[in-house]
Amino acid sequence: MTDAQETAADSSLRTTGGAPPEDGGSSGTGAPIPLLEPREGVPPVIADADALAEVTAAFAAGSGPVAVDAERASGYRYGQRAYLVQLRREGAGTALIDPVACPDLSGLGEALSGSEWVLHAATQDLPCLREIGMLPTSLFDTELAGRLAGFPRVGLGAMVEGVLGFVLEKGHSAVDWSSRPLPDPWLRYAALDVELLVDLRDALEKELDRQGKLEWALQEFDSIASAPPAEPRKDPWRRTSGMHKVRRRRQLAVVRELWQTRDRIAQRRDVSPGKVLPDAAIVEAALALPASAHALSALNGFGHRTGRRQLEQWQSAVERAKALPESALPQQGQQVTGPPPPRAWADKDPVAAARLAAAKAGVSELAERLNMPQENLVSPDAVRRLCWEPPKDADADSVGAALTGYGARPWQVEQVTPVLVKALAARGV
Secondary structure, three states, X not given: OOHHHHHHHOHHHOOOOOOXXXXXXXXXXXXXXXXXXXXXXXXXXXXXXXXXXXXXXHHHHOEEEEEEEEEEOOOOOOOXXXXXXXXXEEOOEEEEEOOOOOOOOHHHHHHOOOOEEEEOOHHHHHHHHHHOOOOOOEEEEHHHHHHHHOOOOOOHHHHHHHHHOEEOOOOOOOOOOOOOOOOHHHHHHHHHHHHOHHHHHHHHHHHHHHOOOHHHHHHHHHHHHHXXXXXXXXXXXXXXOOHHHOOOHHHHHHHHHHHHHHHHHHHHHOOOHHHHOOHHHHHHHHHHOOOOHHHHHOOOOOOOOOOHHHHHHHHHHHHHHHHOOHHHOOOOOOOOOOOOOHHHHXXXXXXXXXXHHHHHHHHHHHHHHHOOOHHHHOOHHHHHHXXXXXXXXXXXXXXXXXXXXXXXXXXXXXHHHHHHHHHOOOOOO
């Protein structure tokens, strides 16, 4: 059993009552208890300016960290906007806010400025929170904390059960949160998601401190909180499922035209692009290069439910791609910077391939010793770049500087530099 697993099983971090005990102790070590209701019940949804002002004042007057969560409508709506925001803080209780009715939460964000926000898988929620004016100055990510501490399962339900001894309901995570009004069972589920988040944070902080990893975690949290918004993805149409089947540049152009047409329609209708036209249908049309709307209608994904007008719309996209000059056709493969795919290294540069193999083995061994996933110990991309183009004199200073340039945090540089210095000396057989 790992250190983290021992801590999860430790009765001092487990409770079996309706809420964490005041003294941090335990009332027993029995089976996990279903958490069915928030401590103060399910609060009404905040959906007007006056109610939002009251909540903002209450949370500004509260104390300690603020548990924050957001629900999106992935698979139902276009984009990743928030359709419900949940918060909980000592002295303020739990709040459920409708960001459709209250689209500007910047006042609430400002009221919580300087407070630590507690989120689970923060990078998933921060973009949609940023859109409505909420961004933390400091945070604690309970999922990332679990990874660094070596927990084998880091979903919120698994963490709450393993560390605190409660079972959270899991039935409404993938529902359409854009629905209005939101059903009472969904609101209960949403409120419970933040019910124990601060308690989980406190327990994980103790565990990280016990393992000597708390400073590492704080560096990771600071990095997330200070990160700028992600740059728009280049050529997002290339991520269409099944793209590996598309070989010719003309076919790639069809994928691009159909994807872009679908995206415009989905954005206008505010629905998930997959509900407008499945990826599989886009790839099917690209491979077939249909000569007419009638021919298109015979393909999978363009069946009898597709109206004549829609078929003509999709066929027009196909025709635009077919009419492009050769010079305007997309290139095979996305233009990328950095080293080639690792599978090509043995042919292109056997010495670099030997360095990478040694680096992977060393990082894997170190990650196992530290009881954490390799990708949290150091970015695989940073390792590849370093092994493909190592510093001229690969000593601790130059390797550490290179890692820092690739975005590694100080604790990561300290831990992996000796391993990578050794790996960069590998020459193969």
